[in-house]
Amino acid sequence: MSAPVIAVEDSEEQAHFDALIDADLRIEPRDWMPEAYRKTLIRQISQHAHSEIIGMQPEANWITRAPSLKRKAILIAKVQDEAGHGLYLYSAAQTLGITREEMTDQLIEGRARYSSIFNYHTPTWADMGAIGWLVDGAAICNQVPLCRASYGPYGRAMVRICKEESFHQRQGFEILLELSNGTPEQKQMAQDAVNRWYWPSLMMFGPTDDASPNSARSMAWKIKRFSNDDLRQRFVGMCVPQFEALGLECPDKNLRFDEETGQWLMSEIDWSEFDAVLDGRGPANTERLKRRREAHENGAWVREAAAAYAAKQSAKDRIAA
Ligand SMILES: [Fe+2]
Numbered sequence: 001m002s003a004p005v006i007a008v009e010d011s012e013e014q015a016h017f018d019a020l021i022d023a024d025l026r027i028e029p030r031d032w033m034p035e036a037y038r039k040t041l042i043r044q045i046s047q048h049a050h051s052e053i054i055g056m057q058p059e060a061n062w063i064t065r066a067p068s069l070k071r072k073a074i075l076i077a078k079v080q081d082e083a084g085h086g087l088y089l090y091s092a093a094q095t096l097g098i099t100r101e102e103m104t105d106q107l108i109e110g111r112a113r114y115s116s117i118f119n120y121h122t123p124t125w126a127d128m129g130a131i132g133w134l135v136d137g138a139a140i141c142n143q144v145p146l147c148r149a150s151y152g153p154y155g156r157a158m159v160r161i162c163k164e165e166s167f168h169q170r171q172g173f174e175i176l177l178e179l180s181n182g183t184p185e186q187k188q189m190a191q192d193a194v195n196r197w198y199w200p201s202l203m204m205f206g207p208t209d210d211a212s213p214n215s216a217r218s219m220a221w222k223i224k225r226f227s228n229d230d231l232r233q234r235f236v237g238m239c240v241p242q243f244e245a246l247g248l249e250c251p252d253k254n255l256r257f258d259e260e261t262g263q264w265l266m267s268e269i270d271w272s273e274f275d276a277v278l279d280g281r282g283p284a285n286t287e288r289l290k291r292r293r294e295a296h297e298n299g300a301w302v303r304e305a306a307a308a309y310a311a312k313q314s315a316k317d318r319i320a321a
Pocket residue numbers: 052081082085161165
């Protein structure tokens with residue numbers, strides 16, 4: 001690429017911004033930033049927040065049917081963590097000048113994206129294991145480098161989120177391990193769930209590098225640190241020994257490590273499925289948005305009560321002052 005990727009404006013402010021990025025320092029809400037950097041972050045952080053919130057649905061589906069009290073308690077805690085992740089991220093996005101209401105409207109009106117992975121169904125208990133192991137596992141690979149993202153509030157939110165994601169991943173692995181060591185039917189149920197989630201979890205890293213035009217700019221801004229394909233490679237490498245430990249088979253029969261290139265060679269991902277789900281034609285897109293809209297409407301009284309309480313408190317504070 002011949003033109004500089006970042007410097008679109010020739011100003012003192014731009015030079016200061018570039019210097020902060022070059023020095024691996026953080027951009028904070030008080031700092032000047034290029035409009036495109038702000039917009040990219042608002043899009044990425046709000047999509048990430050929406051994914052956490054919509055991501056509560058496929059697992060909440062199993063809270064009332066968890067096989068034991070212990071599993072139920074763990075699953076409730078996990079789903080609650082995801083709500084917390086959504087809240088940290090909405091707060092981080094708000095520091096960039098968008099309101100929570102705007103982001104919520106974008107989501108419930110179907111104008112915003114969220115991770116395509118949450119548009120799949122969870123027909124069995126083993127899906128809770130596969131989601132924790134594969135989906136939270138892929139999220140960790142994506143998100144650990146984001147702890148170093150150049151935008152301060154985003155990076156700091158990610159540190160806390162990643163700690164919780166690793167608990168999520170382990171609880172999923174443990175569900176699968178127990179099923180895999182159970183009856184032949186339980187083992188088959190674990191294998192079927194892994195077969196359902198393996199490919200969609202690889203799609204979570206996004207399109208291949210040559211089909212991902214905005215990646216280079218995000219990397220130059222140090223929002224993103226590794227390319228989609230590099231992260232996907234890292235994830236597959238992490239899964240291989242874990243498949244063995246679980247005693248389950250990887251659904252990709254062609255998967256092998258190429259010593260020469262140091263890369264995992266995998267079967268072609270079905271990108272037409274990814275495009276369809278992104279485009280709103282996945283198995284559960286309509287259901288997920290409908291549920292979110294209902295939850296928003298049913299929660300109106302809570303928002304009104306909280307606003308009335310806050311107004312009363314601030315009136316009291318004014319009198320006291
Ligand atoms: Fe999360």
